[in-house]
Amino acid sequence: xxxxxxxxxxxxxxxxxxxxxxxxxxxxxxxxxxxxxxxxxxxxxxxxxxxxxxxxxxxxxxxxxxxxxxxxxxxxxxxxxxxxxxxxxxxxxxxxxxxxxxxxxxxxxxxxxxxxxxxxxxxxxxxxxxxxxxxxxxxxxxxxxxxxxxxxxxxxxxxxxxxxxxxxxxxxxxxxxxxxxxxxxxxxxxxxxxxxxxxxxxxxxxxxxxxxxxxxxxxxxxxxxxxxxxxxxxxxxxxxxxxxxxxxxxxxxxxxxxxxxxxxxxxxxxxxxxxxxxxxxxxxxxxxxxxxxxxxxxxxxxxxxxxxxxxxxxxxxxx
Amino acid sequence: xxxxxxxxxxxxxxxxxxxxxxxxxxxxxxxxxxxxxxxxxxxxxxxxxxxxxxxxxxxxxxxxxxxxxxxxxxxxxxxxxxxxxxxxxxxxxxxxxxxxxxxxxxxxxxxxxxxxxxxxxxxxxxxxxxxxxxxxxxxxxxxxxxxxxxxxxxxxxxxxxxxxxxxxxxxxxxxxxxxxxxxxxxxxxxxxxxxxxxxxxxxxxxxxxxxxxxxxxxxxxxxxxxxxxxxxxxxxxxxxxxxxxxxxxxxxxxxxxxxxxxxxxxxxxxxxxxxxxxx
Numbered sequence: 366x367x368x369x370x371x372x373x374x375x376x377x378x379x380x381x382x383x384x385x386x387x388x389x390x391x392x393x394x395x396x397x398x399x400x401x402x403x404x405x406x407x408x409x410x411x412x413x414x415x416x417x418x419x420x421x422x423x424x425x426x427x428x429x430x431x432x433x434x435x436x437x438x439x440x441x442x443x444x445x446x447x448x449x450x451x452x453x454x455x456x457x458x459x460x461x462x463x464x465x466x467x468x469x470x471x472x473x474x475x476x477x478x479x480x481x482x483x484x485x486x487x488x489x490x491x492x493x494x495x496x497x498x499x500x501x502x503x504x505x506x507x508x509x510x511x512x513x514x515x516x517x518x519x520x521x522x523x524x525x526x527x528x529x530x531x532x533x534x535x536x537x538x539x540x541x542x543x544x545x546x547x548x549x550x551x552x553x554x555x556x557x558x559x560x561x562x563x564x565x566x567x568x569x570x571x572x573x574x575x576x577x578x579x580x581x582x583x584x585x586x587x588x589x590x591x592x593x594x595x596x597x598x599x600x601x602x603x604x605x606x607x608x609x610x611x612x613x614x615x616x617x618x619x620x621x622x623x624x625x626x627x628x629x630x631x632x633x634x635x636x637x638x639x640x641x642x643x644x645x646x647x648x649x650x651x652x653x654x655x656x657x658x659x660x661x662x663x664x665x666x667x668x669x670x671x672x673x674x675x676x677x678x679x680x681x682x683x684x
Numbered sequence: 685x686x687x688x689x690x691x692x693x694x695x696x697x698x699x700x701x702x703x704x705x706x707x708x709x710x711x712x713x714x715x716x717x718x719x720x721x722x723x724x725x726x727x728x729x730x731x732x733x734x735x736x737x738x739x740x741x742x743x744x745x746x747x748x749x750x751x752x753x754x755x756x757x758x759x760x761x762x763x764x765x766x767x768x769x770x771x772x773x774x775x776x777x778x779x780x781x782x783x784x785x786x787x788x789x790x791x792x793x794x795x796x797x798x799x800x801x802x803x804x805x806x807x808x809x810x811x812x813x814x815x816x817x818x819x820x821x822x823x824x825x826x827x828x829x830x831x832x833x834x835x836x837x838x839x840x841x842x843x844x845x846x847x848x849x850x851x852x853x854x855x856x857x858x859x860x861x862x863x864x865x866x867x868x869x870x871x872x873x874x875x876x877x878x879x880x881x882x883x884x885x886x887x888x889x890x891x892x893x894x895x896x897x898x899x900x901x902x903x904x905x906x907x908x909x910x911x912x913x914x915x916x917x918x919x920x921x922x923x924x925x926x927x928x929x930x931x932x933x934x935x936x937x938x939x940x941x942x943x944x945x946x947x948x949x950x951x952x953x954x955x956x957x958x959x960x961x962x963x
Contacts, residue, residue, distance in 0.1 A: 393787040395865045400778040400793065403834040407800055410831040414811035421810060428814070470705075477702055484699075490949050491706045494713070497945045499894040501912040502934035505919050506716045509927065515728045517715065524731075553709055561957030610806070613896045617916050640897075643806055648901055653810050660806050 422657035432654070439658035449659065451634060452642040453666060455540065459615075459638065460608040462544035463551075468600060470552045472593075475559035476585070489560070492553030504546060504617035508533070511542040533619065536635035543614050543636055555600050562596030563589070598678050605674050609667045612640040639663045713938075720932040727927050743932035747918075750929065752907065753936070756914035761940070763825050763910060764892035767832045771888045772881055774834035779842030780873050784850060800836045805897075813901060827902040828910070832892065838884050845880035846873065883955040886948035893941055911937050 390397075422439055424432040443449055478488055495503075510517045511532040519529040532538035566589065574584045590597075615638055619631035628645035630637025637645070643663060647656030719727055722737040747753055781787075782794055812831065813822070821827040850873050858872045874881070896912045903909045906917065915937055918930050945952070 396781045396785050396787045399781045399865075399869075402774045403778050403797070403836070403839060404793070406831060406834050407836075409815070410812055411800060411808055414808035414815065417811035417814075418807055474702075474705055477698055477705075481698055481702060482695075484702075486950075488702055488706065489953050492709055493949070493953050494942075494945070495709050497890060497941055498713075498938055499896075499912055499915075499941065501894075501896055501915050501919075502716075502937050503712060505915065505930055505934045506712050506719075508919070509719060509727075509931065510712065510715065515730070515732065517732055520730060520732045549709075549712065557953055557957050617896075617919060620916070620919070640806055643809075644897075644901075647810055653814075657810055660809070664807055 418657045418660060421654055422661055424654045426653045427651045428653045429651075435654060439655050440662075442655070443658050443662050448634070448637075449639075449642060449662065452630075452637050452639045455630070455635060456609055456611065456638040456666075457670075459540050459543050459547070459611065459636075460605070462540055463547035464601075464604050464608055466544075467548045467552050467555060467604070468597075470548070471555035471559055471600070474552065474556035475563055476589070478556065478560050479563045489557055492556055494553070495550045496554040498550070500550070500613040501617050503550065504614055507542065507546045507549075508618050511538070511545075534632050536633055539615075539619065539631045539636040543611070543618060546614050546618065547608065547611065551604065555604070558600055559593065559596055562593050566592045594678065598675065601674050601678055602671055605671050606667060609670060610640050610663070611638050612644070615641055616644075639666065716931055716935050716938075719928060720935045722928050724927045739928060740932065743926070743928045744936075746926055746929040747933050747936070751914045751918055751933070753911075753914070753933065756909050756911045757937075757940075759825060759909065760893055760911040763828045764889050766829050767892045768885050768889045770829070770833040771835060771838050772885055775838030775884065776842050776846075776874065776877070776881060777869060778834070778839045779846055780850075780869050782839065782843045783846035784852070784855060784873075797836050797839060809898070809901070816902065822902055823904045823908065828892075828895075828899055838888065841884060842877065842880055845877050849876050849880070879951060879955070882948055882951050886944055886952050887956075889944055890941060893944075
């Protein structure tokens, strides 16, 4: 899973064999034909659009009139756009609130599943279920769980004598609600990934650790965690790439409390993630040029953050 | 860990913790089903209702009156099913070529495929919208189906699968029998990789069924949308409408997905984990 720099080059449909290119093409045409649908679709709906979005980001365009050259001004505005910076902050906070509990819980679950002898498959099935559900349907459910007036969380708080929290009306409440939804949806999925990683660790290593007198906690940190590093890397990178592009969760969860745009991310825009901001600028404001610049900004943030995460996990493993 | 393996008190504690986790996983489903059986005023009452009520059918009736539930479900089914079959065909065909044949430019094309794997969706979103508006696809299901008809993940996945599952002797033997490329693909390769196809198919179907962002902007006519978009429209107006009905919609929308998952659960959980460890 390398999510490093990506400069897509045009697909070379006709290969250049140094000797007898014509014969090669005639001999292998059926093979090229068989792989061509993907490359043609990518050309039409991937490469040309990505190139066009770069072009667009240097222009002003409302999607209808003529394009107007804007030079670097979209990007100059982007780096000074406090709304964009706020959306980066929102996204990172939500990502952190969701990812760290998720990885911790997923690992604990995986270790427990690994030592469970019976019902292993039934557990795996049940733990995976949250990931199967549609984000839209489940965001509606979580909207009701975190609702201020009749929500289950507030009912629980009330039952133990605490004050109610207006979850979807306060900046922190919004982020906690979105993060809880993401944690719920991805913990079981990642537990199963971790479980697969655990099963590749040979049992005699545990035996040796036990003979050396290591307790469960020591065994976990000295044996399990180091050997689980590739899996941890995979989980972290995937959760970074998907988590930093979160859109459906805040959009569905918060559109009910917004009175302006369905992409506004709730009160004080506290749940407006980077991708929500992209949608708002592009399709609400019809500011296609600036939207394209925002998209490239998001891309840069995701790439940077993925590299940082990668480095951190790698280095920690080397110690 | 080996030290807590086994039965006895530790085993009981282990299963107790696992069951607590399981209940947390399952609870939102339970809660949604419970709420779909109550009226809005019952839902707004305190303490919250934790047991089923008797208004499910009424909620269903209200749901069908408010949105074109079956129409949008049909749209979702149409898109998800068509895309799934197209993906299975195009991806496995390309994967067969990459797994079993040598030709000039192969490594370059495959490296390119892996790069494409990583291009984020929203970079292309605006121009895709513009291109499709120009060719008149915006508002129709074509805008959802065509761009999704082949993908890098599926080709990569099937290639890995085919490399180990299809033996060269089998292909050579069929060649001796006079089988051409398409016959080898259809009669030799495909039957061997059915488990891999099942995983890819279920995975694709679920992804398409749940896709939300692109259908939201590509389907401009509110009367002709997929189920996820219809549901979000329902939710967006809940301040004035019926919450029990909204939950009923959410619950009913999950059923097809749960059926598909139940059919392919073993495949998807096992293969997904395998793929992650390999990668």
